[in-house]
Amino acid sequence: MILSKFKRRLFNILVVITLASIAVLLDARVAIAQESAVNYTYSEIREQDFSHKNLVGGVFAAADARGSNFEGSDVSNSILTKGIFIKTNLKDANFTSSLMDRVSFENSDLTNAIFRDAVATSTIFEGATITGADFTDAILDRYQIYQMCKRAEGTNPVTGVETRYSLGCRD
Structure with a gap:
């Protein structure tokens, strides 16, 4: 049970980090597009x-x-x-x-x-x-x-x- 909670928390942390990374990359792409306009x-x-x-x-x-x-x-x-x-x-x-x-x-x-x-x-x-x-x-x-x-x-x-x-x- 403790191991299961640990895995769930680890999974949630990885999801948050992945989503944050994607958001940063998308924001950088938008900034580049705006600079070229x-x-x-x-x-x-x-x-x-x-x-x-x-x-x-x-x-x-x-x-x-x-x-x-x-x-x-x-x-x-x-x-x-x-x-x-x-x-x-x-x-x-x-x-x-x-x-x-x-x-x-x-x-x-x-x-x-x-x-x-x-x-x-x-x-x-x-x-x-x-x-x-x-x-x-x-x-x-x-x-x-x-x-x-x-x-x-x-x-x-x-x-x-x-x-x-x-x-x-x-x-």
Whole structure:
């Protein structure tokens, strides 16, 4: 009986040590991931070249990226709230699951961009080229959807989804 209690305590101690070790390792991995994420909050990054970059989890909150080039970049799971992306090249960029509340994409090139599961409330797409863009399950303002449906065309080459279908446009 005493030996059984000792084994149980030893087992419990080993479990606690193992769980603590795993927690430390996971925390270290999260810290490393955070260190590698870009943070351009309130930055002036006009006419910069971010093409074909891994910007996953990046923060571009209130950043002024007018005229910049994000062609082919992975900007998924990022925060772009209040960002200014006017006349920006966003061709083939991936914004899956990004938060882009109150962003201006006016007159930008969003050809074949992916906005799946993104939140883009109060975001402006006026004059933007959206040919082949995929907005599947994105949260967009009805007025923006209405405006984009007037010019929506093409099929996204990565997802295979038609732009009109992803926006829920009526034929």
